[in-house]
Amino acid sequence: MSLETPTRNNPDDDLLADLFYPLFRVLFGENSDFVGDVEQKLTEARISETVEHYLSRALGVGVLVGIALAIVGTVGSYMLFQLGIISPEAVSIGIPVGTAETAALLRSLVIPVTVGISGFLFGSIGFATGFGGLVAIPYSHASNRKRNINILLPDAIAFMYALSVGGLNQLEILRSMADAEDTYDEVAREFQSIVAETEYFGTDYRNAIRKQSMETPSEPLAQFLTDMLSIVNSGGDMEAFLRDKKDAHMRTAKQEQEMTLETLELFGEMYMTLSLFPLLLIIILVIMSMLGEADDFLLYATVYVLIPLVGVGFLVLISTVKYDEPGDGYIKPKGGTARLEASSKSGLTHLGLIESYVGSYRVFDRIRAREGTYETKQLLSSPHLFFRDNPLYTLALTVPAALVLVAIAVTVGSAPLAVNEWVARPVWSTFIWVYVPLYITCLPLAVFYEWNMRSRHAVTGKLSENLRKLSSANDTGQTLYDSIMTVAETSSGKLAEEFEIMYAKVSYGVSLREAFIEFNNKYHLPRLARTVKLITEAQEASSQITDVLRTAAQASENTDDIERERISRTRMQVAIILMTYLTLLGVMAILQTQFIDVMAGLTDQAGNGGGDAGGDMEFGAGVDASLLSLLFFHAVTIQAVLSGLISGYIRSAKLLAGMKFVVILQTIALLTWVVVG
Numbered sequence: 001m002s003l004e005t006p007t008r009n010n011p012d013d014d015l016l017a018d019l020f021y022p023l024f025r026v027l028f029g030e031n032s033d034f035v036g037d038v039e040q041k042l043t044e045a046r047i048s049e050t051v052e053h054y055l056s057r058a059l060g061v062g063v064l065v066g067i068a069l070a071i072v073g074t075v076g077s078y079m080l081f082q083l084g085i086i087s088p089e090a091v092s093i094g095i096p097v098g099t100a101e102t103a104a105l106l107r108s109l110v111i112p113v114t115v116g117i118s119g120f121l122f123g124s125i126g127f128a129t130g131f132g133g134l135v136a137i138p139y140s141h142a143s144n145r146k147r148n149i150n151i152l153l154p155d156a157i158a159f160m161y162a163l164s165v166g167g168l169n170q171l172e173i174l175r176s177m178a179d180a181e182d183t184y185d186e187v188a189r190e191f192q193s194i195v196a197e198t199e200y201f202g203t204d205y206r207n208a209i210r211k212q213s214m215e216t217p218s219e220p221l222a223q224f225l226t227d228m229l230s231i232v233n234s235g236g237d238m239e240a241f242l243r244d245k246k247d248a249h250m251r252t253a254k255q256e257q258e259m260t261l262e263t264l265e266l267f268g269e270m271y272m273t274l275s276l277f278p279l280l281l282i283i284i285l286v287i288m289s290m291l292g293e294a295d296d297f298l299l300y301a302t303v304y305v306l307i308p309l310v311g312v313g314f315l316v317l318i319s320t321v322k323y324d325e326p327g328d329g330y331i332k333p334k335g336g337t338a339r340l341e342a343s344s345k346s347g348l349t350h351l352g353l354i355e356s357y358v359g360s361y362r363v364f365d366r367i368r369a370r371e372g373t374y375e376t377k378q379l380l381s382s383p384h385l386f387f388r389d390n391p392l393y394t395l396a397l398t399v400p401a402a403l404v405l406v407a408i409a410v411t412v413g414s415a416p417l418a419v420n421e422w423v424a425r426p427v428w429s430t431f432i433w434v435y436v437p438l439y440i441t442c443l444p445l446a447v448f449y450e451w452n453m454r455s456r457h458a459v460t461g462k463l464s465e466n467l468r469k470l471s472s473a474n475d476t477g478q479t480l481y482d483s484i485m486t487v488a489e490t491s492s493g494k495l496a497e498e499f500e501i502m503y504a505k506v507s508y509g510v511s512l513r514e515a516f517i518e519f520n521n522k523y524h525l526p527r528l529a530r531t532v533k534l535i536t537e538a539q540e541a542s543s544q545i546t547d548v549l550r551t552a553a554q555a556s557e558n559t560d561d562i563e564r565e566r567i568s569r570t571r572m573q574v575a576i577i578l579m580t581y582l583t584l585l586g587v588m589a590i591l592q593t594q595f596i597d598v599m600a601g602l603t604d605q606a607g608n609g610g611g612d613a614g615g616d617m618e619f620g621a622g623v624d625a626s627l628l629s630l631l632f633f634h635a636v637t638i639q640a641v642l643s644g645l646i647s648g649y650i651r652s653a654k655l656l657a658g659m660k661f662v663v664i665l666q667t668i669a670l671l672t673w674v675v676v677g
Contacts, residue, residue, distance in 0.1 A: 014053075016056075016057050016060040016061070017053045017054075017056040017057040017060065018056070019060060020056045020057070020059045020060040020063065021052065021056045023056070023059050023063075024052060024055055024056040024059055027059070028055070035051055035055065038051050038054070038055060038135060038138065039051035041138040041139050041142045042054060042138045043215050044138070044141075044142035044145065044146070044215065044216065044217035045137075045138040045139075045141035045142040045145065045217075046141075046145070046189070047137075047138055047141065054134075054138075055135070057134070058130070058131050058134035058135055059131060061130040061131065061133075061134055062126075062127040062128070062129075062130035062131025062132075062134075063127060063130075064130065065126040065127065065129060065130030066123040066124065066125075066126035066127030066130065067123065067126070068126060069122040069123055069125060069126030069129075070119045070120070070122050070123030070126065071119070072122060073118040073119045073120075073121060073122025073123065074115055074116075074118060074119035074122075076118070077114060077115045077118035077119070078111075078115050081111050081114075081115075142217045143217070145186045145217050145218075146217040146218045148185055148186040148187075148326045149186045149187050149190065149216070149217070149218035149220075149221050150218055150220055150221075150256065151253075151324075151325070151326060152184050152185060152186070152187045152326060152327075153187060153218070153220055153221055153224070153249055154246070154249040154250050154252070154253045154555070154558070155184070155530045155555055156177065156180075156184045156187040156188075157224065157242060157245050157246045157249050158246045158250075158534065158551050158552075158554075158555045159177065159180065159183075159184065159530070159533065159534050159537070160173050160176075160177055160242050161239070161242035161243055161245075161246045161551055162534045162537070162538045162545075162547075162548040162551050162552070163176050163177075163537060163538065164238055164239040164242050165239060165538070165545070165547045165548055165551070166537070166538040166545065166548060170205075170232060170238060171198075171205060173238075174191055174194055174195055174198075174205065175195055176537060177191040178191040178192040178194070178195040180533060180537075182327075182330065182331055182332040182529075182533075183327065183331060183526075183529050183530050183533040184530070184533075185326045185327050186326070187221070190212060190216050190218075190221060191212075193208075193212050193215070194208045194209055194212050195208075197211065197212075206229060206232055206233065209225050209228060209229045209232070210225075210226075210229055212225060213225035213226050213229070220249070220252070224245060224249075227241070227245070228241070246551070250554070250555070250558045253558065253562065254558070254561065254562060254565075257562045257565060257566065258565070260321055260322075261565070261566065261569040261570070263321045264318070264321065264322075264569070264570065264573055264650060265569070265572070265573060267314070267317060267318060267321075267573075268572075268573040268576045268577065268650075269576070270314075271314050271576075271577060271580065271646070272576055272577075272580045274310050274314070275310060275311075275314075275580055275581075275584065275639070275643075276580070276583075276584065277310070278302050278303075278306050278307045278310065278635070279584050279587060279588070279635075281302050281306070282299065282302055282303070282631075282632075282635065283591065285298055285299045285302065286299075286591070286595075286596070286628065299631060300631070302635075303631050303634055303635045303638070304634070304638075307635060307638050307639055307642070308638060308642065310642075311638075311639070311641075311642030311643070311645075311646065312642070314642075314646060315642075315645065315646060315649060318646070318649055318650060319649075322649070322650075322653045324652075324653035325526040325527060326526065327526040327529065328524060328526070329520070329521075329523070329524035329525045329526045329527075329528065329529045330520075330521050330524050330529065331517050331520050331521060331529050331532060331533060331536075333514070333517055384448075387444070387448045388448055388451045388452050388455060389452065391445055391448040391449040391451075391452050391656070392445070392656075394441075394444045394445050394448055395441060395445065397444075398440050398441045398444055398445070399441055401440055402436065402437035402440040402441055403437075405436060405437075405440065406432065406433065406436065406437060409432050409436075414432065415429070415432045415433060416428070416429040416432070416433075422630060423626045423627050423630055424626060426626060426629045426630035426633050426673075427629075427633065427670075427673050427674060429630075430630070430633055430634065430637065431670065434637060435637075435666060435670055438641075438662070438663075438666060439663070439666070442659050442662055442663050442666075443663055445656065445659050446659035446660040446662070446663055449656045449657070449659060450660060453652075453657075455494075456523045456524075456525055457525070458493070458494040459494045459495050459498060459523050459525075459528065460495075460525060460527060460528060460556075461493065461494070461495075462491065462493050462495050462496075463495060463528070463531065463556050464553055464556040464557045464560055465491075466487050466491055466495050466496070466499070467531070467549055467552050467553035467556055468550075468553045469486075469487045469490065469491065470483050470484070470487050470549045470553075471546050471549035471550045471553055473486045473487060474545060474546045474549055475546040480512065480535075480539050480545065481503070481506055481512055484499045484502055484503050485499070485500075485503045487499055488500045488503060498519050498522075501515075501519070502515040502516065502519055505518070512536075512539060513536045513539070513540065516532050516535060516536050517532065517536065519532070520532040527556075527559055530555070531552050531555070531556060534548065534551070534552050534555075535548065535549070535552060567651075570650050570651050571651075573650050574647045574650060574651060574661075577643050577646055577647050577650070578643065578647060578661070578665070580643070581639055581640065581643040581665060582668070584636065584639060585636050585639075585668065585669060585672055588632045588635065588636050589672055589673075589675075589676045591632070592628070592629055592632055592676050593676045596625050596628050596629070629673075632673075633669075633673045636669045636672075636673070637666065637669055640662065640665035640666045640668070640669045641662050641665075641666070643661070643665055644658045644659070644660075644661035644662030644663075644664070644665050644666075645658040645661075645662060646658065647661040648660070648661055
């Protein structure tokens with residue numbers, strides 16, 4: 001590892017890095033393990049920057065942030081003493097002194113020592129934040145790439161096996177894998193590095209494979225490349241090697257899924273405990289307030305800060321292990337016709353193929369105008385279908401509607417504005433300001449999102465079965481084109497209808513590859529994209545692809561098994577979260593009705609009864625039942641939103657999947673508090 005002056009990139013970054021490069025040489029030696037680790041992570045994260053330049057810049061950022069925070073800490077602590085907010089006696093540590101002179105000397109040192117320590121601590125925190133934040137970036141990127149590669153590797157190996165069965169040689173397989181970035185994402189980028197080394201730098205592809213095996217962040221991919229290299233060097237059977245690796249990695253995918261689900265089960269148990277902690281704290285604070293010993297600020301902080309922090313923290317925790325499917329599911333056409341290119345861009349702002357001809361002749365401008373009119377009529381006549389395909393667009397209507405409704409309520413005086421009005425009518429005020437906007441925005445979003453998911457996933461319900469049928473029909477000697485029609489005629493469901501559409505498109509002159517890509521992009525599911533990519537690449541080499549279709553069916557069945565296991569196991573996690581929330585809601589309701597209301601009633605009786613009760617009624621004298629009802633209602637409302645989002649995220653790694661749970665839990669909370677609040 002060299003310690004030469006780093007390469008220049010951005011002028012500002014270079015200036016900072018150059019200024020702190022001497023500090024880098026002083027702090028890190030020639031053979032520093034830390035520098036070696038960062039260099040490896042920069043390579044794995046595909047950050048094209050020398051480690052010397054990167055760490056020098058990180059040191060510069062750390063020093064600057066440290067100096068800024070040191071100044072803030074020093075000035076801030078000094079001002080606290082000057083304004084009398086903190087007295088010197090308050091920070092003394094009780095050091096015994098012998099004489100009055102010694103005591104006076106120590107008292108005079110309290111402020112400068114405290115200010116100095118504060119500046120040093122703030123500066124250290126600033127340096128650690130600036131330097132550590134930049135150093136953590138390549139580690140984070142490398143970790144994300146590793147996770148992406150490990151998820152997609154089994155399907156990528158199946159893809160390479162299908163290409164091998166189709167008759168492609170080793171170099172052609174590497175190139176095809178490198179070109180499949182739209183489907184295999186980071187795995188394809190790893191093979192792009194191999195191809196780039198071979199084609200642009202003149203490296204032998206064996207050495208390129210060896211180099212990439214040492215630079216990839218994924219251990220399974222590194223092992224696969226090493227084993228592939230041994231097969232290439234020995235002249236072994238690449239097809240048999242890929243078949244064995246495909247089967248092995250499919251088994252590994254199931255084992256990794258099992259580990260992920262076990263981790264989620266552990267998190268579910270953790271959440272059950274952590275989500276009850278704010279409830280216990282609220283109970284303690286309420287009892288202390290009845291004794292006149294509690295600060296209301298702690299109660300507000302628990303409801304409006306602690307509960308959201310626990311929920312958001314748990315969402316972040318789940319995101320670190322959640323099994324999801326990388327990619328957006330779209331196959332980007334390469335070398336396709338203008339029609340295919342246009343269909344991939346069609347949407348609200350693009351009218352498809354006609355956009356390619358606008359401006360050449362006036363007739364095409366008129367056609368575009370007519371096409372726009374037609375699309376607008378289609379949208380207005382069937383808006384539910386548009387929102388089904390684009391659920392988030394519902395927010396364009398529901399958010400303004402919610403704001404207008406709340407504004408009208410404020411105008412007519414139905415929506416409380418003052419805090420005392422919120423306290424006097426806790427249920428109504430929360431309903432107007434919180435529940436109405438949430439219902440208006442979340443309910444349509446939840447309905448159309450679930451409809452969208454069901455309509456898209458309907459095509460994968462019989463995917464494995466129909467791929468087996470395609471393989472059997474192709475094995476009898478039928479071409480893939482004829483096999484599609486055979487399966488369409490003997491099957492039912494959404495996929496059979498799509499096969500009929502594909503067959504009709506090909507009959508009218510569309511290539512089979514384009515028909516498959518248009519079919520995939522209509523539903524844009526990552527799983528479907530990998531299957532379509534495999535079939536379209538193989539069918540270009542031969543129409544007899546029985547083994548390829550069988551491989552696709554096997555990969556799809558493996559995905560089905562993983563999906564069934566995931567649904568089964570996450571259903572239990574969702575049940576735990578929902579039951580935990582219902583438990584919290586029930587305890588809050590009981591606390592409100594059986595404790596707070598009763599104590600408030602006893603206090604009122606004591607006030608009306610004069611002084612006979614004496615000191616016995618002092619307990620609970622400060623209870624404000626309406627205020628506590630408002631805080632409890634807000635607590636269960638916030639918890640309903642967070643529990644709903646967490647439930648949906650656990651099931652499908654998408655926050656929108658939790659909208660239906662949010663609506664349900666909100667409704668339960670509202671109905672409960674209408675009765676008890």
